Amino acid sequence: MSGAGVPPRNESTVLSSSLLREVKVEEAVGMVLAHDLTQILPGQFKGRLFRKGHVVVTEDIPKLKDIGKENLYVIELADTDLHEDDAALRMAVALSGENTNYGEPHEGKVTVKSEITGLACIAREVVDEINRLGEIALASVTNHRVIQPGEGLAATRAIPLIVPEHKVQEVERIAEAYRRKHGIAPVSVRPFRSMKVGLLTTGSEVFTGRIADKFGPAVRGKLEALGSEVAEQRFVPDDRHTIVKEIHYFLQQGYDMILVTGGMSVDPDDRTPGAIAEAGTDIVSYGTPMLPGSMLLFGYLRGVPIFGLPGCVMHDPYTSFDVLLPRILAGDTVVKEDIVEMGYGGLHRC
Numbered sequence: 001m002s003g004a005g006v007p008p009r010n011e012s013t014v015l016s017s018s019l020l021r022e023v024k025v026e027e028a029v030g031m032v033l034a035h036d037l038t039q040i041l042p043g044q045f046k047g048r049l050f051r052k053g054h055v056v057v058t059e060d061i062p063k064l065k066d067i068g069k070e071n072l073y074v075i076e077l078a079d080t081d082l083h084e085d086d087a088a089l090r091m092a093v094a095l096s097g098e099n100t101n102y103g104e105p106h107e108g109k110v111t112v113k114s115e116i117t118g119l120a121c122i123a124r125e126v127v128d129e130i131n132r133l134g135e136i137a138l139a140s141v142t143n144h145r146v147i148q149p150g151e152g153l154a155a156t157r158a159i160p161l162i163v164p165e166h167k168v169q170e171v172e173r174i175a176e177a178y179r180r181k182h183g184i185a186p187v188s189v190r191p192f193r194s195m196k197v198g199l200l201t202t203g204s205e206v207f208t209g210r211i212a213d214k215f216g217p218a219v220r221g222k223l224e225a226l227g228s229e230v231a232e233q234r235f236v237p238d239d240r241h242t243i244v245k246e247i248h249y250f251l252q253q254g255y256d257m258i259l260v261t262g263g264m265s266v267d268p269d270d271r272t273p274g275a276i277a278e279a280g281t282d283i284v285s286y287g288t289p290m291l292p293g294s295m296l297l298f299g300y301l302r303g304v305p306i307f308g309l310p311g312c313v314m315h316d317p318y319t320s321f322d323v324l325l326p327r328i329l330a331g332d333t334v335v336k337e338d339i340v341e342m343g344y345g346g347l348h349r350c
């Protein structure tokens with residue numbers, strides 16, 4: 001729709017000192033389009049039907065009418081204003097950084113995408129500050145999400161067709177201040193290290209061969225998806241002393257991370273938390289405020305990240321382990337407050 005009612009022919013609007021002049025589509029042949037024009041066919045298509053800069057020809061007129069255009073804009077841009085495409089592009093340039101790229105503007109929007117599989121690093125305070133400015137918008141994924149190559153991290157958009165340049169300069173100032181303070185762009189991606197992991201599977205029913213191990217394949221799949229691997233898997237019965245001994249064995253092997261599976265809840269045979277503590281681990285948290293994965297334990301054993309993984313990690317595709325593992329692979333040191341913050345929005349299944 002191009003606004004309520006049919007505006008009078010050649011109506012003009014002064015926006016700050018820029019000029020928007022309306023021209024009836026029937027009289028627009030030969031005219032250069034001032035912005036992309038969108039078509040939406042629900043369930044079939046949403047996108048650019050005509051590109052900014054297109055010269056209108058007679059055959060375009062019915063197509064323009066089909067998408068609700070009775071009038072088109074001619075823009076005379078003042079020095080102090082920016083076209084929506086230029087505003088969106090300048091914002092994307094200012095905000096994006098490590099391991100990202102962006103394409104050309106589409107319909108006043110520029111999408112910043114990841115170049116790698118990695119951890120999305122989005123400065124929430126910057127996103128909020130920019131969205132308080134008005135007339136421009138920045139939408140992003142949530143911080144610390146796993147992101148794939150080509151996946152969108154953030155998109156910038158101008159709301160009106162013409163934006164005062166000072167708004168975009170403010171975005172540039174906010175982004176630059178963040179870079180100076182944190183040494184990283186507000187929208188960036190951190191790569192994952194490739195880690196060699198020691199996997200210790202507890203459970204007498206698995207150790208004795210009563211049932212087949214399902215933790216190994218599940219954990220291998222989660223690690224391999226992020227570029228790491230299980231270097232060695234060992235099996236132990238529900239015996240605290242044996243678990244401690246095997247944890248120390250893994251430590252001596254110099255693995256980058258140790259995972260101990262099963263025996264994490266409240267039964268008498270659940271020896272894993274006690275064994276991890278007895279091994280000498282500095283426990284950051286036993287218990288995480290997320291479901292599934294509430295019985296997860298995380299700590300550091302002489303600087304090596306160590307997890308106690310509850311049964312649900314073997315069963316559910318997205319658990320507290322899937323939140324914390326990417327952080328560790330990206331080189332973060334996980335502290336208690338990181339665990340505390342998992343509770344809000346942390347109910348995925350129960």
Ligand SMILES: Nc1nc2c(c(=O)[nH]1)N[C@H]1C(S)=C(S)[C@@H](COP(=O)(O)OP(=O)(O)OC[C@H]3O[C@@H](n4cnc5c(N)ncnc54)[C@H](O)[C@@H]3O)O[C@H]1N2
Pocket residue numbers: 201202203205206211212213214215216261262263264265266267270293294295309310311312313314
């Ligand atoms: N009364 C309570 N019950 C449960 C609680 C609780 O707090 N109070 N917590 C629940 C949560 S949360 C989880 S998760 C589960 C499982 O916790 P565990 O880590 O202690 O799991 P296990 O008891 O060792 O085993 C549970 C289940 O999974 C099978 N299993 C374990 N390891 C393997 C393996 N490597 N391969 C195949 N199958 C395995 C095991 O045989 C059991 O069937 O506890 C809730 N209950």
Ligand code: MOO
Pocket residue numbers: 290291292293294295296310311312313
């Ligand atoms: O830890 Mo259970 O680990 O929430 O399903």
